[in-house]
Amino acid sequence: MKLIIAIVQDQDAPGLIDDLTENEYRVTKLASTGGFLKSGNTTLLMGVEDEKVKDVIRIIEDNCKTREMTTSLLTVNMPGETYMPYPLEVKIGGATLFILDVVEHLRI
Numbered sequence: 001m002k003l004i005i006a007i008v009q010d011q012d013a014p015g016l017i018d019d020l021t022e023n024e025y026r027v028t029k030l031a032s033t034g035g036f037l038k039s040g041n042t043t044l045l046m047g048v049e050d051e052k053v054k055d056v057i058r059i060i061e062d063n064c065k066t067r068e069m070t071t072s073l074l075t076v077n078m079p080g081e082t083y084m085p086y087p088l089e090v091k092i093g094g095a096t097l098f099i100l101d102v103v104e105h106l107r108i
Contacts, residue, residue: 001105002053005098006044007032008064012095013042016063020046025056047105057097064095 008016013029020027028045048056 001102002048002050003100003102004044004046004048004053004056005100006046006060007096008042008044008060008094010040010042012064013044016060017044019059019063020044020056023055023059025052025059047102053099060095060097066094 006016017027017029025046025048030043030045032041032043046056
């Protein structure tokens with residue numbers, strides 16, 4: 001058995017969770033916050049049998065596409081100068097997966 005930890009964008013999470021549960025995978029949802037853009041994301045925990053890991057990865061890939069977003073980060077040029085907004089194109093979306101071996105699984 002494997003534990004899949006999937007970190008996805010908030011806007012991708014509802015469709016992904018629906019697809020996973022329609023395919024009879026159990027999902028635990030945790031709210032989390034990303035570091036770079038300080039935006040909300042969702043962390044999903046799934047216990048999956050070894051032979052079904054590829055199917056779960058396919059479902060995640062189908063629901064979590066990367067896209068570009070314009071954000072304005074604040075920069076400082078010299079001490080004492082004012083902050084100037086600097087528009088920046090960044091890629092968001094997709095998913096970060098951690099797949100761990102499970103030593104023991106109990107459902108009580």
